Amino acid sequence: MKITPTSLTISQLFSSSNEQFFIPAYQRRYSWERKQIEELYNDINFLKNDDTHFLGSIVCLTSNHTVGINTLELVDGQQRITSLSIFLKAIQDRFIEFNEDTVVTKINPLLHCEGIDRKAKNKVLLGDLDNPDYEKLMSLKNINQIKNQNMINAYTYIKEWLDELDLDKLYELYFKFINHSVVVRLDVGEAKDAYKLFETINNRGLSLCPTDIIKNFLLGHASTISKQVLIDVQENWKELIVNLDGINTDNFFRQLMSSKLNKKITFTYLIDEFKKYYLGVVSEAKELPEYKIYNEITINSEDSIKDELEETESEQNNISKENITTVSIVDFSEHLKNISLIYKNILNRQFEDSTVNKHLFNLQRIKSFPSYIFLLDMFQRDNIQKNNIIEILKTLEIFMLRRHICEYRTGELDDIFSKLVKINTDNIVHEVKQNLKKDLPSDDEFESKFSLANFKGNENRAKYILEIFEYKNIEHQGEYTLNTGADLHLEHIIPKTIDTKKSKKEFGDWIKYLGDNSIEKHKTYVNRIGNFTLLGQKLNIVASNNPFADKLIEYKKSNISLTTDIAKNFTSFKFIDVEERSIYMGKEAIDLWNII
Numbered sequence: 001m002k003i004t005p006t007s008l009t010i011s012q013l014f015s016s017s018n019e020q021f022f023i024p025a026y027q028r029r030y031s032w033e034r035k036q037i038e039e040l041y042n043d044i045n046f047l048k049n050d051d052t053h054f055l056g057s058i059v060c061l062t063s064n065h066t067v068g069i070n071t072l073e074l075v076d077g078q079q080r081i082t083s084l085s086i087f088l089k090a091i092q093d094r095f096i097e098f099n100e101d102t103v104v105t106k107i108n109p110l111l112h113c114e115g116i117d118r119k120a121k122n123k124v125l126l127g128d129l130d131n132p133d134y135e136k137l138m139s140l141k142n143i144n145q146i147k148n149q150n151m152i153n154a155y156t157y158i159k160e161w162l163d164e165l166d167l168d169k170l171y172e173l174y175f176k177f178i179n180h181s182v183v184v185r186l187d188v189g190e191a192k193d194a195y196k197l198f199e200t201i202n203n204r205g206l207s208l209c210p211t212d213i214i215k216n217f218l219l220g221h222a223s224t225i226s227k228q229v230l231i232d233v234q235e236n237w238k239e240l241i242v243n244l245d246g247i248n249t250d251n252f253f254r255q256l257m258s259s260k261l262n263k264k265i266t267f268t269y270l271i272d273e274f275k276k277y278y279l280g281v282v283s284e285a286k287e288l289p290e291y292k293i294y295n296e297i298t299i300n301s302e303d304s305i306k307d308e309l310e311e312t313e314s315e316q317n318n319i320s321k322e323n324i325t326t327v328s329i330v331d332f333s334e335h336l337k338n339i340s341l342i343y344k345n346i347l348n349r350q351f352e353d354s355t356v357n358k359h360l361f362n363l364q365r366i367k368s369f370p371s372y373i374f375l376l377d378m379f380q381r382d383n384i385q386k387n388n389i390i391e392i393l394k395t396l397e398i399f400m401l402r403r404h405i406c407e408y409r410t411g412e413l414d415d416i417f418s419k420l421v422k423i424n425t426d427n428i429v430h431e432v433k434q435n436l437k438k439d440l441p442s443d444d445e446f447e448s449k450f451s452l453a454n455f456k457g458n459e460n461r462a463k464y465i466l467e468i469f470e471y472k473n474i475e476h477q478g479e480y481t482l483n484t485g486a487d488l489h490l491e492h493i494i495p496k497t498i499d500t501k502k503s504k505k506e507f508g509d510w511i512k513y514l515g516d517n518s519i520e521k522h523k524t525y526v527n528r529i530g531n532f533t534l535l536g537q538k539l540n541i542v543a544s545n546n547p548f549a550d551k552l553i554e555y556k557k558s559n560i561s562l563t564t565d566i567a568k569n570f571t572s573f574k575f576i577d578v579e580e581r582s583i584y585m586g587k588e589a590i591d592l593w594n595i596i
Contacts (some may be wrong), residue, residue, distance in 0.1 A: 025127035031278030181302035264414035359393035370413035451586035508547035530582030
């Protein structure tokens with residue numbers, strides 16, 4: 001491995017007029033937040049004039065120099081380089097405000113490069129998702145259209161801090177930034193060496209997210225096979241990153257591995273488990289040094305990734321699937337890409353069927369994230385009828401709601417759902433129900449906990465519950481769906497706040513209305529299910545000295561039967577009514593959320 005290390009100041013790093021740092025599309029999006037940006041700013045701002053600040057290293061995959069722009073592909077350091085260029089842009093804009101044209105002109109070549117066509121281009125070229133935003137930021141045009149908030153936030157934070165500096169302080173910070181801040185640039189000529197260097201650097205105690213390590217492991221292996229294999233795997237990885245835009249990719253890989261290995265995988269062991277799995281199913285993995293370490297690990301030959309990927313290959317080659325034990329690295333990366341699309345559809349509720357999406361929304365409101373371990377597998381299976389998928393989703397709603405209401409340990413759920421992956425597609429609905437019943441709270445426990453449950457912080461869960469009650473009330477036949485968005489509110493019958501001047505002005509004197517010890521009792525009862533109903537946004541509640549009476553006027557106008565029932569059945573509403581209504585709803589809940 002030939003490595004050319006060079007220690008460079010920021011001025012030197014960005015000084016070459018025909019070099020451009022290229023961040024390929026398979027890298028993750030720009031993700032630095034205020035903490036990282038503030039640390040960078042403070043490290044430079046508080047730097048003593050005779051001191052130097054080390055900003056770390058970057059790894060560049062270089063090509064032969066040409067007469068045009070020479071592209072340096074960043075294998076490591078893309079977040080840092082992007083942040084440094086944004087920092088430099090913010091400094092330049094502050095100098096513009098001071099009408100310091102000389103220094104503004106000096107900064108221009110650090111932010112731009114040009115080739116033989118003499119057209120200025122940004123010194124940093126980002127991937128497909130981020131580059132349009134980056135170009136808007138660098139030109140300060142249409143910045144309100146920037147989609148990656150981390151990028152515009154980084155610029156805004158720095159600019160706000162710079163705005164507090166007078167001209168002398170700004171010059172001082174600028175000088176320290178370009179002359180006393182140092183980066184070690186490691187240039188490598190071959191892809192396989194670049195990925196190896198990345199792994200070596202980041203295995204020495206520096207904090208990297210699992211996705212970055214998995215990406216480097218996969219691309220590093222691909223680079224040792226052939227240029228075309230590397231291109232194919234990079235393209236699949238790029239599409240995976242696009243599919244998971246805005247989604248926590250570390251969560252995706254952790255849940256995927258839990259699904260594949262049928263056991264709970266923690267972030268601590270995610271990388272190790274991924275490598276074991278990879279070495280067991282990828283045919284070219286036998287050439288990796290790690291294979292000797294993991295060669296005693298047994299991988300189930302019937303694993304679903306093999307089943308799925310080998311089916312087409314078996315048909316094409318007229319050989320039996322049982323004779324194939326591994327898949328190619330390209331097929332493996334393509335499978336990851338395909339599963340990432342399923343994961344996106346689950347989290348963003350983007351399947352073609354609206355009923356499926358509605359039940360996925362219910363699961364999100366209940367807070368059923370661990371169930372995605374099983375759903376990742378289920379949505380990959382063929383020949384599951386739509387009505388069975390919907391029945392399974394309803395069963396998961398029941399299971400998760402009962403456990404949450406009864407405050408069962410959430411730490412058990414990863415194990416429960418990873419083991420559920422093992423069930424056969426044949427008679428899948430029955431198998432799902434029978435397996436989940438083993439860990440389902442009893443009717444008696446659910447009923448008693450339901451009436452006492454505190455929904456503070458879980459308002460979406462309460463809203464979901466009330467919607468199910470509403471469908472029962474109207475003997476719902478699937479003719480319409482309640483508008484679960486901003487137009488339909490979760491209404492506290494007894495208001496959330498009763499003891500402030502503002503609340504008394506808006507809602508009336510509820511303290512007096514509710515009677516003795518009302519402030520203490522309010523904490524106990526205000527977030528119970530019996531104190532909730534649903535109300536349309538347009539039904540504004542006007543309070544007076546008799547607040548509940550004014551609420552009833554608005555409740556009578558509602559189209560929600562739960563709400564009109566309150567107007568019909570209650571002339572007053574106090575803590576005893578919350579308690580009795582909660583108990584009644586608890587009895588009803590047994591049948592509404594019951595796995596049969």
